[in-house]
Amino acid sequence: MEKLFKQVAIVVDQDDALVKNLENLVSLTREWQSSFHLIYVVERPAFSFKNIWKGYANGRTQPFDTAEHRLKEYQEKLKKLLPEGTRIHCYCKEGKPLWLIRNYIHENQIDLLLLLQSGSRFKRQPIRFSQLVGKINCPMIMVPLHKKDYDFKNIVLPISHELPLKKIMIASFLAGKKNDARIHLLALQEQDAKRQRTENPYLFKTYQLIRDNTTLTVECHPVDGDNLAAPTLEYARKVNADLILVKPGSETSPPGIFHRLLSKFNFSSSGIPVMTI
Known part of the structure; x- marks a missing residue:
């Protein structure tokens, strides 16, 4: 059967649990021979001293340069896990997560979006599964962080x-x-x-x-x-x-x-x- 998911995008953030579970994610897509797109959106808080302090104190937002550095770490981690020659694209942007993710998916003809569950039920994510359902033009999988077997049998x-x-x-x-x-x-x-x-x-x-x-x-x-x-x-x-x-x-x-x-x-x-x- 012809490859169904040629372009696979993964939404990432600063969650430490994500790095530990990239190997599990790769096991999901290893047989597909896909190109990967890592999407890191830094949410811009409303301008107020309270929001700025609250956001940075709780790790909900990061300076843009720190986000880019984190994204490079994810890219290097993926390179070690994927077959040599696999293309890995990185996209880091500051703004409204839903708007940026939807535009990127459309412009880059993404075939599948992978959205990781947060390591903590109460931790805020840059974008939630329910926000994207029915609003993007490609299939999407909500991936539990701690699931290791992706046989789909x-x-x-x-x-x-x-x-x-x-x-x-x-x-x-x-x-x-x-x-x-x-x-x-x-x-x-x-x-x-x-x-x-x-x-x-x-x-x-x-x-x-x-x-x-x-x-x-x-x-x-x-x-x-x-x-x-x-x-x-x-x-x-x-x-x-x-x-x-x-x-x-x-x-x-x-x-x-x-x-x-x-x-x-x-x-x-x-x-x-x-x-x-």
Whole structure:
């Protein structure tokens, strides 16, 4: 299969845990033969003495020259981990993280963005997973810092109201030719005119498409409920999934403001890599 992720970007910051886990990140992408882009955004605080003191005292911002030095450290670390000749691009900029990251991804035709979970739940990051979901034009993976095995042999793929061709293609690519790889398809049961539960028609179509075009093992799981986000996360934890592959919207956010905020927190802190398409 042709390389799907030719240009891979990684958002980095001053978190010491990131340096220790770069090797784990590389294990995720070693077989892809990708070029890498390290993105380091120094967030500029609002101009006030209080914000300047608070930001620098808590390590939330860094002087630009220090950030560039840190970025070079990451680049040298990556060079030692990657095959000789792998291209590593560095981008360091001061400004609004969301705007800068979105522009860089668009201008450099990035195929995949890797966003590392913070080493501490309460530590502020330059950009959060929930801020980028649905706002960039490439797939994104939230990578737990302390996960070491990225075989992607156990993939959970929720199905909504369309044939998820792109998700099928990516799941097949990630699973590769592993004999023990397994795709778990989840879809809400629907109601017919007599309010009887019926299976989502796209569940079987997706199952048939994967079976006809790959050698992967596929399971179908109709689930009850009105929203797919909570059952997806619950099932992924149950089967110890290696990856949850979702489309932003109902697959990631239950209805209601409180539940949407909670679901984003759960997905990004579940300890399971989450890829949004």
